[in-house]
Amino acid sequence: MNATDSIAGRADPEGAGGQNDQEFPDVPQTVDVGVAAGDGAQRCGLIAIVGKPNVGKSTLLNALVGQKISITSRKAQTTRHRITGIRTLTDGQGGGTQFVFVDTPGFQTKHSAALNKSLNKTVMGAIDGVDLVLFVVEAGSFTLADAKVLSLLKPGTPTLLIANKLDTVHRRAEIAPWLRDMQERHPFAEFVPMSAKNPKDVQRLLQICEQYLPVQPWWYSEDELTDRSEKFLASEVVREKLFRLTGDELPYTSTVIIEKFEEEKSKQHNRMVRIAATIVVERDGHKAMVIGDKGERLKRIGTEARQELEKLMDAKVFLELWVKVRSGWADDEARVRSFGYE
Numbered sequence: 001m002n003a004t005d006s007i008a009g010r011a012d013p014e015g016a017g018g019q020n021d022q023e024f025p026d027v028p029q030t031v032d033v034g035v036a037a038g039d040g041a042q043r044c045g046l047i048a049i050v051g052k053p054n055v056g057k058s059t060l061l062n063a064l065v066g067q068k069i070s071i072t073s074r075k076a077q078t079t080r081h082r083i084t085g086i087r088t089l090t091d092g093q094g095g096g097t098q099f100v101f102v103d104t105p106g107f108q109t110k111h112s113a114a115l116n117k118s119l120n121k122t123v124m125g126a127i128d129g130v131d132l133v134l135f136v137v138e139a140g141s142f143t144l145a146d147a148k149v150l151s152l153l154k155p156g157t158p159t160l161l162i163a164n165k166l167d168t169v170h171r172r173a174e175i176a177p178w179l180r181d182m183q184e185r186h187p188f189a190e191f192v193p194m195s196a197k198n199p200k201d202v203q204r205l206l207q208i209c210e211q212y213l214p215v216q217p218w219w220y221s222e223d224e225l226t227d228r229s230e231k232f233l234a235s236e237v238v239r240e241k242l243f244r245l246t247g248d249e250l251p252y253t254s255t256v257i258i259e260k261f262e263e264e265k266s267k268q269h270n271r272m273v274r275i276a277a278t279i280v281v282e283r284d285g286h287k288a289m290v291i292g293d294k295g296e297r298l299k300r301i302g303t304e305a306r307q308e309l310e311k312l313m314d315a316k317v318f319l320e321l322w323v324k325v326r327s328g329w330a331d332d333e334a335r336v337r338s339f340g341y342e
């Protein structure tokens with residue numbers, strides 16, 4: 001395939017800051033293909049979102065998945081890939097497309113020390129067998145860290161270059177030469193300049209992704225969203241904030257247990273969920289680290305986790321966090337099982 005011909009997606013003209021056709025004169029557009037074309041066929045496949053920290057992967061994932069974040073913890077744990085989100089777009093005739101997004105652990109966390117050893121292996125494992133990779137960078141920029149991530153990608157899997165945060169690029173004229181430069185670096189299937197914060201761009205990206213997913217029956221029900229999965233999501237979000245805000249010092253064996261997950265009736269709010277979670281660490285020193293000076297860090301973990309959960313679950317969330325020391329728990333198989341890791 002000619003790489004120039006394959007430059008595809010452009011962000012929406014009114015969307016990510018008002019670019020128009022004149023501004024990307026030599027960047028051809030893809031033909032618009034409607035999502036869920038309406039022939040009753042089902043498409044389904046795995047999509048990995050990778051990129052260095054802070055390029056907007058989480059923002060993009062949340063936007064692609066929409067409100068119905070769906071973590072199917074049980075099923076997911078039994079497969080090689082861990083599912084972070086599912087989006088099903090129906091065609092009204094029993095068909096449509098199910099986009100299954102998978103986690104790429106090495107890039108989702110800044111806790112690099114603990115992961116470094118197995119980083120390459122983990123990431124390769126996560127990417128292996130997916131139908132499509134979205135390689136996210138900031139539009140107009142390509143750093144050493146981007147190159148490092150890119151070097152882990154296999155040429156065999158179709159990969160889209162997601163040039164995110166297009167809304168922050170003021171000199172649009174520089175994007176076309178940059179795209180050409182990017183096309184030298186990897187055999188990208190398509191280029192998608194966009195903003196993860198622009199719903200129209202996200203919709204367009206789904207349309208592009210759809211073409212890479214095979215025709216096969218959906219793996220999950222159309223609206224998969226169980227109490228269990230939200231509970232799992234809660235523990236994952238707290239865990240992510242925990243590692244993000246403690247940096248590299250906290251051992252990776254620390255975990256989060258959801259003690260309470262209750263939906264309550266509320267006149268004020270559409271949905272209201274009360275969650276109590278315990279962060280289990282191995283030593284007193286780790287506990288102090290998590291709590292921070294005057295409880296400052298624990299408070300921040302709680303606030304950030306609550307805010308994210310409110311967005312993901314579309315609910316008012318009350319989150320109570322505790323920290324417990326349970327020395328050596330990671331070695332105790334029975335206990336590990338009782339925490340839900342099997």
Ligand SMILES: Nc1nc2c(ncn2[C@@H]2O[C@H](COP(=O)(O)OP(=O)(O)OP(=O)(O)O)[C@@H](O)[C@H]2O)c(=O)[nH]1
Nearest residue numbers: 052053054055056057058059107164165195196197
């Ligand atoms: N202006 C603008 N900001 C964006 C866009 N997408 C993401 N951001 C912002 O970029 C920052 C990082 O976004 P995240 O989604 O957390 O990035 P990430 O790649 O998941 O980061 P890590 O979890 O650290 O790997 C946040 O402040 C987002 O609000 C975009 O399209 N435009």
